[in-house]
Amino acid sequence: MTEIKDNYSNSNGKNKELDLENGHQIQKTFGSVGNLILAFKTIGTIYGDIGTSPLYVFTSIFSDPPTDPRDVYGTLSLIIWSLMIVPFFKYVFIILRADDNGEGGTFALYSLLSRHSGLPIRKGNSDDLIIANRDRDSVSSHSVKEPNIIKRNKLIQKILLVFVLFGTSLVLSDGLLTPAISVLSAVEGIVIPAPSLKSSIVPISCLWFISLASIGIWNISHNPSILKAFNPYYAFEYFIRNGSSSYHVLGGVLLAITGVEALFADLGHFNRISIQISFTLFAFPSLTLAYLGQGARLVLDPSVSANTFWLTLPSTDGPIYWIVFILATLATIIASQAMILATFSLVRQAMQLDCLPLLEVNYILLGSILIIIIAFQHSANLTVAYGVAVASVMLISTILYAIVICVVFNLPVIVAIVFLLIFGFIDGAFLGSTLLKVKSGGWFTLFIAIFLLFVMLIWRWGTTLKLKYELRNKTRLDDIFASNCPEQEAQESDSEDSDEILPTIGQKSKNIQLRLLGTGFPVNRLPGIGLFYKEAGMGVPLSFCHFIRHFPAVPEILIFITIRPIPVPLVGEEDRLVVKKVGHYEKVYQVIGRYGYTENIYQGEEFMKKLITAICEIDPKAETILENLENEVVTYIIGHQKLVAKSNSRWWKRAFLETYSFLVKNSRQIYANWEIPADDIIEVGIKIAV
Template sequence: MTETKDNNFNSNGKNKKLDLENGHGIQKTFGLAGNLLLAFKTIGVIYGDIGTSPLYVFTSIFPDPPTDPRDVYGTLSLIIWSLTIVPFFKYVFVILRADDNGEGGTFALYSLLSRHSGLSIRGVNRDDLTIANCDSMSTHSIKENLNFIKRSKLVQRVLLVLVLFGTSLVLGDGLLTPAISVLSAVEGIIIPVPSLSSATVPISCFIIICLFLVQRTSRLAILFAPIVSLWFISLASIGIWNISHYPSILKAVNPYYAFEYFIRNGSPSFQVLGGVLLAITGVEALFADLGHFNRISIQISFTFFVFPSLSLAYLGQGARLVLDPAVSENTFWLTLPSTNGPIYWIVFVLATLATIIASQAMILATFSLVRQAMQLDCLPLLEIVHISKEIEGSIYIPEVNYILLGSILIIILVFQHSSNLTIAYGVAVASVMLISTMLYAIVICVVFNFPVIVAIVFFLIFGFIDGAFLGSTLLKVKSGGWFTLAIAIFLLFIMLIWRWGTTLKVKYELRNKTRLDDIFASNFSEKEKEVQESDSGHSDEILQTIERQRSENIQLQLLGTGFPVNRLPGIGLFYKEAGMGVPLSFCHFVRHFPAVPEILIFITIRPIPVPLVGEEDRLIVKKVGNYEKVYQVIGRYGYTENIYQGEEFITKLITAIYEIDPKTKTILENLKNEVVTYVIGHQKLVARSNSRWWKRAFLEIYSFLVKNSRQIYANWEIPVDDIIEVGMKIAI
């Protein structure tokens, strides 16, 4: 491994640089002023979904006006305590502690568990545990203490399926969030202008189209925090105004009313949890967007601003429902101080902007999740466009953008009203909450090394709550909840098929890896031995002779045929799927075209379960035996990084090679004039004649995905003219 000193790293290898703008990949610590500023920025990014829930929660719970005030008290108590237990306690003060070097989300939990269990994405790569900018167990400790994840392949597969299913659910949820948020806001226009009721769908579609068309060039993120902050202030203000008309509603904070509601209404009351769940949608954003902020900033913003504002908003709506049950038809808009005055229209504009921002946050989260899935070999490769030179995580994926746009427009046209969408909404949210609880319970044992009883207690408490929410939403599967569930299952199937096919190719290359000694018949080492044996008494002459021979460009010959292999000027990178050894593409190439570049590099691009890999840990460079200017290289990339193999990478690569082999000095000095050739293996999986039907079907699906995905090097920023593809078929 190449080693470089960096004054920005302390003795533990932790990055000391603090980036207030993006903070990507590190858990930052600031003073009070810095944390307050960062807390303000969180408001515009991670609270859009949960902040727009007051637009439709009570309307979903009470499709018909409530006939008993105790029902309002009971459901309101459930909402307040759900906000307290799930987002406030479980996520903000517990799960946020399971960050993966500053990153959050289900992939971060998977990364933590994989690394602390000694697992890797491809092959057996224990050197991945040595990277400086990542907490990890040592190789020694893993060998001595194999946990249950490392010991069981079944547990590893179940863990992967859980993570991928959770990701699929979030992606499916990304279709409903923009639709329900924008529709619920635009429907506010019906109250003052009933004649525009038929225009809500066209207006919503127009807003969605504009939102998706500006994704590539959007530069309005700086306004998100002020707008959403004003929205929360308006929620709190409206809530206080409504509470002033019926202060007794504050009694609903007593959990007694929640229990009394269940006891009084019996089993049918279980269904109300599906509506209550809508009040906490967006909780995964608290965790998933951790990498852009820090734990303290999220705790400050939620505790002192978001949670009080939401609580006041729901208490105010509950107060008006007790006084006038008829407002349940459109609770939020009918509980405003006026229905056609300046205040109403100001709130309408703020609501529309807030829902657009909530949709934007979900779109960006979808882009981020898709990229992470691609980096972990779980999705076909798609084009990634960077829309910011300063923020590495600010990306745009055209194919995903237009698929989302088309799907959301169809959803709006089919469901027509936000009340119809609330039926389909929630299944994905509840499922992801339960998956996060399961993963965190495992993290408690494997990563934090707490006693098993702690994990059991955590899972029993929060698993029961999440399970109750999930059970309630599953009751809505027949009437619309099947939609997001079907999308998630479809995405999971695609991910598993892609992962399966990619794993088959990697395993094939690992099984069939070879050495240069099995390809070339070089008499270089034999000449050295002959010189040493014949001139055993003349050590100086021996050294001079050996050095002279090493300085010559020794002729390579193909093993068996003895056909000469020429060394041509330039640099050649032969890519392989995994592990050390010679890639299959090189074997095919050199037997048909017996000529190799002067600098011959066998390189593996290795995705590893960490968010970011520092440049000092990027490359592992080794010389291959006694072969002149032949090297093995591993380039390591985290799951939040893009892979670059362009001119800058080549400079760093040759510099790293020069550190272990000074003979490449002339190459380094004239690098701009060197011809660089990238040789990529293109393996096609084909079924054997005796393969089972399901394997044939899966291979056909995988081949279809490969054919319609981008080439592996498409996002590497390398000139297409410098690439050579070597195709081969692999019988499975």
């Protein structure tokens, strides 16, 4: 967990881009061999959850020993065909095609739908959407010619966002249960210290799948007739024979396909072809053999249902048992890390898209998982709560992908309808089965997911209020300083409605004495560089307006900078910065820094060099800044807006504002991971009445 946090917290934008594109570079460099290398690496990363399911699936299905062999054949047939239809066909060969420039997960689907509908994440410039629509070896991208139903209907946009956030909340709640249920099922009744897995994850995972296949073949050899379970007839016969009472078994079968959403979310670390190779040739055969072997032993000895995996080993007291036990324990730890990795990816994306506050995810995960383990105590108790999240998010992904088929792939509506009917029916059946267990434990997952959804919506709502306030109260420098150049003032007034503070073409730069408008009080220019950050990409930051009226002094080099997330995973360095000179004011610049939703914002020394270099390209007089950059004092001024309720606000709005304020107080500062010295930061507090 610590290693993941270090990567998450400390990597800058450049390192992050190299890390995410590493897998794609291997593939491009070595071609087919590169895909095989990536396929080998996927085994230790994305199949941990689904790979440890054989530990508890049959034990969850048969709480009592099966009295009729046909029940074993029927449930086994359901497991095999569920593995084939959901992970194999739906995810590995269909949904993985909806990658967002190599990234997967619910936010990737939302990003695709947003930019193909012409919807920026925030109100910004059209050039952001041009960048977002560039084709980077992903699905076919294009600029939106005619507004589709998503662009035209605000209600659909809100529903779509809530859908995505709820799906993300479900995956995050799944991320809390996976480590608990996997590790508990492996170490039930015994605890051993886990060795370091830093360099052994892939070999251990390979050994685990080989063990599953080998044990499965050994068990099948005792009852080869179990291979009849490949016939889907036994699945249908099971439902016909048992009637409505058999519907609950789907909740147990669902446990065999958990981890598919983590598989989709982890796509960005590899590529689609490598996942297709590894699942088809390695994961799927191993899992199928494991379940067939367990089914074969269940037919011969129904009593092994008490703990099917461990009681069907070749030996229960010899070295084979203990070797498998150690492998299982290590495999479940790897499965937990894989789910945690997917959780971190989603959390980072949510933070970048203003849907979550900056949180110490490691400590929250650790505390939550420990509480879950203590509360539920046994893996059998956890399996009830586990399935609700998995089934719900699968159904949400199916609905979102059906929309992607029409909006992104431009296929006929009938294709989306067929996809939705087939896979929506399957997902709906699984979800209905798990909802029957809400009272006995499934409520826990729904509670966690709804709570996370509430936090996301409140945070998004509060952040949007701040953004709208800044847009409504945008200010130009001419509204603050008295102008010594009437011609300039007249020219700038013509562009008052512009989204940015635009320079005047052909106007000579004049080093004027800054004076406050109205009072005429002189404003001193102090040595150094000052970066004033703002939420919206328009006008002067509110923090600057508030600052200058109380302290009439500004740095010699004045930079108004906006950090703007755009709906792509990564932004190329050529598109990172937009730099403009502000009118006739000398050494005053407007800057927009673009970041994709998988990138960490970096504002350290390397960023400053790139920024000043970009400024020098548009203003030759600034070259002296670059020459003396190491000796320049750089100050980062960041606005800290606090939302307060108006006297006539309704009770619900006051409650929401108090909740948002609580989240702000208990979250990390926005600049916490920017790698800038804390001593160089100045916060300017502003109260906003809404």
